[in-house]
Amino acid sequence: MSDLADLTATELLAAFAAGTATPSEAVAACLARIEATDPGINSVITLLADSARTRAAESDARWRDGTARPLEGVPYGLKDIVATAGIPTTGGSALYRDHVPETGAVLATRLADAGGVLLAKLATFEFACGGAVNKTFGPTRNPWDPRRTTGGSSSGSGAAVALGQVPLAIGTDTGGSIRIPSAFCGITGMKATYGRVPRHGVMGLSWTMDHAGPMTRSVADAALMLDVIAGADPLDPTALPAEKVPFTAAVGQDVSGLRVARDRAFLEGDMHPAVAAAHETALGELAALGVEIVDVELPTFDLAAVAGWWIIYAEMLSLHEDHLSTIEDRDEMGASLLGAAPFVSAADYLRALRLRPVFQRELESAMDGCAALVTPGMTALPPLIAPEMTSDLGDREVPWLDAACRVSVPFNLTGSPALVVPSGEVDGLPVSLQFVGRPRDEATLFALGSAYQAATAHHLRRPALPAAA
Amino acid sequence: MEADPTIVVPALLAAAGLTPRPDELAVMIADFPARAEEIAKLYAVPEARYEEPALIFHAEL
């Protein structure tokens, strides 16, 4: 029998239901995987082995009693900016090394109430905005090539899911922080519509750009997890009400005949040639599903990235103003971001806010007649870990955030749902597709992503595990 | 953060491309410390530490 650590949540639940595996065995397998892989990768900040074993035993009983809940006994990890009651929540920062929240985030409570077993709090760039080299906890290494970064800021979530340390993890995404590490680590990541997942209890970076969401090894798992964590929250005025039809119902739906838009000018501009070539191949696979891919134009989207950063800077500075006095204690990138923020004037911020509906309308009209937009999930391969990382575009090196956020941050600005799925490899490293949908239409993305994963095996490719294990 | 208004105000105005008359600039420099104090008081409201701003964004237009 295969190692339970390699199964998806959907597969684990089927095995639990069939009685061929138990939550305790799954937790043991994941703990063993963490023990074998984490020393070289560093995705775990706080391991919760004992409480996880206790919770798993309760789940074993529930499966026996027939009272299993939707995620009963499935191990998961949380990015360590998600508050957990009685469990340290560091924000990836020395400033919060000993911080133990009294109450958990709404999404953490929902996962626990659905029967999930919290196995670990996972590494993050400091406060979700620092650099790849976390001064306090060390860098998280890419499971496909430990010299390279996982991307971030949900670095631990990306690596842990790719390695089989957990089948499910929560990441957060303000400018791409779910989708970038998902793409760099070869997993599936979903930044749902703004407001879909309540943010209460998740350390904020930017109120109007922050999203939390699933990072998994399959589209089906992402839908499963989103069904659990989505829904209205009286504590979060931006939270959307639940949809009538669960997202899992969209998995496996026929997508032939759907039209999907692509924008060659900006969203496919400035790519590494090998990544661009892989993207064309992936689009060919998508077309083979019966999806019609049509060219559209997003003439001002180059500004969307700029506007997005203005908003992030402004909101971040208000939130972290009281840390400015300790700025020298912060990681280089967090400090430099915060250092830059005061020079964003209120007028710049307001201009960015006023541009926002312009980009929303531009995307809406470009997608007219199309079910979704498809873009590359990444424009370059994961960079080598360094304090000042750059991305290789083939003919030149650019600051890595410019390359990484180009295809991600515009959709934080518009609030659109966006799903990344592995779509091949370049030099042994994963590359990805991104599907972007209309607001609240995650279902179409799950249908497209699951159809793509049913027809291809990219998402099944896993990094090599250390031989010592 | 103690900033010298005779440096900060002209710098911010220059960055914004604004060129007030000298007497207007003098008034803005003179008024700046009081404004800075007001802003400091905004950051000193303890309940605002985890409060959301009165800005609501919707993904749907």
Added chain:
Amino acid sequence: MYLTITEAAAALRAGDTTSVALTEAAYAAADAHDETLGVYLSRFDETALAAAAKADAELAGGTDRGPLHGIPLGVKDIITTEEGETTAQSLILDRSWGVGDAPVVARLRAAGAVITGKTTTMEYAIGTPDPDKPFPIPRNPWNTRHYPGGSSSGTGNGVAAGLFLGGLGTDTGGSIRYPATSCGITGLKQTFGRVPKAGCVPLGYSYDHIGPMARSAEDCAAMLTVLAGHDARDATSVDRPVGDYTSGLTGSLAGMRIGIDMLLDRSPMTVPELQPALEAAVAELTAAGAEVVEVRLPLYDELTSATMIGLAAEAYAYHQPDLGSRWADYGAGTRTAVATGALVSAGDYVQAQRVRRVGQRQVAALFADVDLILTPTSACGAPEVDKLTLGHIIDALHTPYWNALGNPAMSVPMGFTHDGLPLGLQIVGRPFDEAAVLAAGFAYQQSTSWHLQVPAL
């Protein structure tokens, strides 16, 4: 000239006057006093008299559009109208901006109102008068050496001097309530989002309100009934049912609990007449059946700052394209006020928006115990025009606090200073509870006559 909309409306229906007569009387007052007072930027005599004639014909034919039918009203010149051009009292504003009637103007016309013209404002609704610019300097009809308050100056002094029976003002930090208290009339800044702002030149997007100004609370209720309601062209317009603003005007405040914060120590400009005027107002409201208790407004300085800093930033964002290149074309008071917005960082602006939320929670907690809150509108009477500075205006006013919060707030006349300048009582309600605010204002005006005092001109 009749004093109030209500009185004129009754006379129209009794056959004692006509809309044409009311409109002609209004223009006669303008002919006599506009030169001195600086009420109008443009008059619409021809269209107004035609509208009045039509209103008379309709009434005669049995078509009655309600209390505003045939009533002459003025419109602050930052709100667009079908006639004329909208100037914002500025050399800057592109005259091709704003075509046709703003939703509020269209609603007034649909209710039969006669729009007499566009009234003076501080340039772009902010700042102080600039004598070097080719625009009238508005003056206070109670003492023409004094300012009538701003920025809705022309609507305020025009109502007080009988140049029309009511009109539209706008209020971002107090620009309806300040001229109302200064000129001895009633002005209502209703709940943020209650009245749509499309077709109005913005000052501070998240603080701006359009609202009614007239002599009485009853008149403001009649106007608000017409003005309120959702319009999707304003993204901040709120889609919820319009309340009944008139049936609660009974004169009785039995069962109502009212808090008062006299704010006497909150302004360096508080005059000695203020406290006795407030105490007398409390006595009147108590006599009408209300229980009045002392309260302390939370975060007073912080929320005032949250308005002033936030509106400066929002105003600067709007004016940035012109302010650098056309500095001298802006009025002196406007350009320096707006330029302070360039000194506000993005983080500071967001922080101000966070403090607003904290304030909303704390003031909502206060409103759990009381139905209304009273404060003075201003610490003193209107200043002299020649001694005007924006700093002094802000020091005196108790209005900006409520723009940070969005609650409905109305200024009603409550007496005079020793030198004959009007003082105002500010009545504030829970969000969307304009009915209670108007009911209290009406009850107070049933037993007092401050709002019916007319300046000698």
